[in-house]
Structures are given as structure tokens and as C-alpha cells.
């Protein structure tokens with residue numbers, strides 16, 4: 001094995017990353033095929049075996065594999081190729097030009113998650129070039145459609161081509177970034193995701209002429225339900241991952257957060273403390289609140305069609321998120337208790353949350369890799385309020401971690417980059433992550 005020339009290899013990885021940023025894979029509609037084909041050409045040049053999988057016209061995923069001795073089961077590196085839409089007028093630099101400015105590379109997907117796509121693909125390239133003998137297969141999956149629920153991407157692979165993506169472990173997004181708390185540098189590693197329950201609430205009422213109001217108006221009944229949901233915090237369900245996360249973060253936090261954070265797990269105090277926190281730090285309150293309870297966000301309203309006609313039906317779609325371990329039915333009972341009788345609830349999409357143990361060789365290897373590259377790093381397992389492709393791979397029994405390493409400078413809010421304007425990644429932080437990820441994989445699969 002020859003030593004890696006990191007400055008050269010880093011530039012090569014940045015070129016791949018920028019090329020991916022310049023391919024607009026906005027979902028909807030997705031159109032991931034050009035990005036998948038770009039990666040196919042890369043793997044072709046490097047003589048790495050790959051397969052393109054298309055679930056629908058243009059909805060292409062790519063799966064590449066380095067074959068090991070089979071002594072141990074595979075490791076899968078996952079990255080979704082699609083990105084969320086942009087409002088170009090709100091961006092400092094055009095979102096699909098991969099502009100480099102102020103030490104950062106700017107573009108939709110810079111953090112979510114073409115950085116990980118590039119790092120994962122280049123990890124395979126480097127392993128292949130080095131000729132290293134691997135005990136595990138290393139699989140790379142660049143998948144379509146994560147941003148719209150994964151149906152055309154990871155879920156399709158899991159259901160139709162499980163042999164391509166079956167692995168003992170998966171490394172995926174939303175973790176491995178620097179989180180500053182006081183003088184401490186944490187690296188949250190995602191081990192849990194909330195489940196989802198998307199449902200519609202419908203109110204039925206007496207139709208009539210708008211000139212003669214009556215109390216059985218479907219729109220009014222629905223509005224009461226929506227208001228009640230908006231005003232109510234659902235009961236606390238503290239999980240061990242979240243409790244440990246808050247206690248660990250509290251140790252580095254300044255006064256008074258240091259004392260407040262551990263108290264957030266107490267049912268009698270949580271609501272009050274979150275209200276106080278909302279005034280001081282609304283983003284933090286929002287993030288922590290979502291870790292402690294099931295949540296509902298009413299989003300899409302449908303009602304009448306003419307101003308002078310009282311409709312017989314009005315409905316709202318609600319984005320419900322469910323703490324792992326909480327059955328969907330129990331969550332719906334919580335919703336019913338808030339909105340009261342007389343309305344119908346119809347679930348149109350749901351899946352359970354996931355929790356993975358952090359007591360595994362891969363988790364320990366992650367901590368080791370972080371410690372080598374940032375001796376002050378404090379890794380901490382955490383739960384995200386959303387979901388990623390990991391919920392799909394979990395169906396094949398994989399242990400999935402959110403770990404797409406990136407070193408951030410103080411003041412850069414990682415969570416705001418997600419789906420935000422001016423999404424960008426520090427060049428140095430990307431190169432740092434590339435090296436951490438590569439060494440982690442090389443060591444773990446040796």
C-alpha cells in the first residue's frame with residue numbers, strides 16, 4: 001500500500017463534490033439520473049463494479065461495491081443524490097454553481113448531502129487504488145428520492161434489490177458535525193430517528209348559503225381542531241438516548257443552560273422550561289422540544305371552493321412525528337384527546353422510528369477516528385426529529401448511524417444549513433471529513 005497524497009486526493013474529491021453540486025437534482029421532480037451517471041463514469045474509470053437502478057423514468061440510484069474476503073459482513077455508505085428546492089433570489093451565490101468564497105463551497109446539497117456522496121464515492125476510489133485487502137465488502141449507495149420519502153430510492157432498493165444493499169452497518173447523514181457548547185466541541189452521532197405519521201383530519205358539517213351562518217360549519221370545526229393542536233404540547237416521552245444527550249451537552253453548556261438542560265426530562269418541568277427557552281433561544285427550544293414529545297404540524301388546508309357556500313367538508317393534512325418506541329396508535333390517541341370528538345382521522349403514510357445501540361465496534365471506531373483528528377472531540381449519540389434513508393436500511397436489519405463528518409468553525413449553525421438559503425460547507429471542514437471518513441472505513445473494514 002502506498003501512502004495517500006492527501007492534498008492531491010483532497011482536490012480530486014473537491015472536484016467530484018463540485019461536479020455533483022452543479023447537477024441540479026431538485027426533488028420534486030428529482031431527476032437524479034445525471035448525478036448517478038456522473039458517478040458511474042467515475043467508478044468506470046476506477047474499475048469499480050457498480051449498478052444503476054431506476055425505479056421510474058429519471059429516478060436513478062447507483063450502487064457500487066468493493067468486494068472483500070467476506071470474513072465479515074458489509075459496510076454500506078449511503079448518500080442521497082436529490083436536494084430540496086431553492087429560492088435563488090435569496091442566495092448570496094447561485095445555488096448550482098459550486099462557487100467557492102469565504103473559505104466555503106456554496107450550493108444546494110453542500111451539507112445535505114452531496115458532501116457525503118462525494119466523500120463516500122471517493123473513499124471507494126481510494127480503497128480500490130490502494131489495493132487494500134478488505135475483510136468486509138464496502139458498498140456505496142447514491143440514492144434517489146430521500147427528500148420525498150425515499151420511495152424511489154433506498155426503499156425501492158431495499159424492497160426490490162435487497163441483495164445490493166444488505167449490510168451489517170450503514171453510515172449515512174445528519175451527524176458527525178461539530179457542535180459548539182461553551183468551550184466544548186461535541187460531535188453528535190445519529191443513532192435514532194423519529195417515526196412518522198402523516199394523516200388528514202376531516203370535519204363534516206351542514207352545507208349552506210354563506211349569508212346565513214349556522215354552528216355546524218365544517219370549516220369552523222376544523223379550525224378549532226387545528227388551533228387546539230397548535231396550542232398543545234403532547235405528553236413527554238423521554239428516551240435514554242435523549243436523556244443522555246441532554247446530560248452530556250449540559251456539562252459543556254454555560255450557565256443557566258447547564259442546570260436547565262437535565263431538568264427538561266422531568267414531565268412537570270419540561271413544558272415550562274421549554275417556554276422559557278423559547279424566549280431566549282427559539283431554535284434550541286424547537287430542536288429539543290421535538291426530541292421530547294410526539295409532535296404535529298398542520299400543513300395543507302382544503303375547504304370550500306366558493307366564498308358564499310358553506311362546504312360540507314374541510315380537511316387538513318398534518319405532519320406527525322413519533323418518538324421511537326411509541327406505537328402509532330398511541331400517538332393517534334394523543335391527537336384525538338386534543339382535537340376532541342366528531343372529526344375523522346385518516347393516516348396516509350406512517351413508519352416507526354428507529355434506535356440503534358451505540359455499544360458496537362463501529363460506534364467505537366467512529367469515536368477513535370474523531371479523537372485522532374480532533375483530540376478535543378466529545379462524541380455523543382443523539383436522535384433526530386426527522387428521518388433519513390436509514391429507516392429503509394433498518395428494514396434489512398442494518399445498524400445505521402448518521403455520521404457524515406465535517407469540521408465546522410464556531411458560529412456556523414449546522415441545522416440552519418439544512419434546506420436553508422446559502423447552504424455551504426467550509427472547504428477545510430470538508431477535507432477534514434474526507435480524511436476522517438476514509439480512515440474510519442479503511443480501519444474498520446481491514
Ligand SMILES: [Zn+2]
Pocket residue numbers: 080112113146173
Ligand atoms: Zn438529507
